[in-house]
Amino acid sequence: MKIAMLAPVEEQVPPKKYGGTELVVYNLAEELVKMGHDVTLFATKDSQTSAKLFPVFPRSIRSMKKAKDMNIRSSLKMVGVGKVVSYLNEEQFDIVHNHIGWMLLPFLDIIKSPVITTFHGFLKIPYQAEIYSRYTKANYVSISHNQRQSSIVDLDFIANVYNGIDVSKFKFFPKPKDYYAFLARISPEKGAAEAIRIAKEAGVKLIMAGKIDSVDEEYFLTKVKPHIDNKQVVFIGEVGHEEKVKLLGNAKALLAPIQWEEPFGLFFIESMACGTPVIATRRGSVPEIIKDKKTGYIVDTIEEAVKAIKNIDKIDRKNCFDHVNKNFRRDMMAKDYLEAYKKAIDKYKKQKT
Secondary structure, three states, X not given: OEEEEEOOOOOOOOOOOOOHHXXXXXXXXXXXXXXXXXXEEEEOOOOOOOOEXXXXXXXXXXXXXXXXXXXXXXXXXHHHHHHHHHHHOOOOOOEEEEOOHHHHHHHHHHOOOOEEEEOOOOOOOHHHHHHHOOOOOOEEEEOOHHHHHOOOOOOOEXXXXXXXXXXXXXXXXXXXXXXXXXXXXXXXXXXXXXXXXXHHHHOOOEEEEOOOOHHHHHHHHHHHHHHOOOOOEEEOOOOOHHHHHHHHHOOOOEEEOXXXXXXXOHHHHHHHHOOOOEEEEOOOOHHHHOOEOOOEEEEXXXXXXXXXXXXXXXXXXXXXHHHHHHHOEXXXXXXXXXXXXXXXXXXXXXXXX
């Protein structure tokens, strides 16, 4: 199958540090190439891939100084979309897999290949819904069943495909060290301040890692930084893959007191792949990904999270690894997407006849 894979240009593929969507795109493209498919990855030139690479920009947008201005960043994204659409009009593909969301939708009528769009974020955003409402019959894929509930508009979802990781790139840690981990954007949605509160009330050490977007700098300075003492609460910034595996694997548990409807939570399965259970708030996709009392604890309050910490040794770390290996491998993700591609292609052919 000849596949066009459209990646976001915020980060390179795979991302050196933070970048969930870019990592999912990388894993999917690599697995499809491994299966023998002809994949062209539309990403930044500094990306590393086994697929053919169409360089949208020389490097990731986040690495450009001028892109600190969010308006300029948005403008650059649209320039990138223009380049992608121009190429798609020159080359025929069996399927175009859109991972850049709503920005491609207005061009569906002029792209001469069937298109499938995977949503990687929260859908209850009014300005995006304005676009979705005009393209309700396009081919959409959710990354959790809960994600669909956040859509303001009734959309045509042709599949639900859970994100998958390359389990072989993670290491199982049977005996953790004496600390808990937080790994996410330092933002209100991810519950950074709540993680600190949980650690303090439970009297445990917390090591925090994550990027700080410009829009979250004030939150970091007022809600997180005052509590960093490099003893009980330690902040180590963004981490690469090897550092991430060590951080997660050596932790007694990952604290994920999310404060929003998390569409998937790649960090959940990355943690469990290391054998590390997850203590997460009962929101978004959490009940679909974490097995309560078997691969972690699903909680509703700070108090319940503190209680979960006290009971963390009851979780068999091998169960965590087995759960990911059985349900969230990247080859499983690729096979599910191939089925979704076939549905989109059949639908496209019927529309053309």
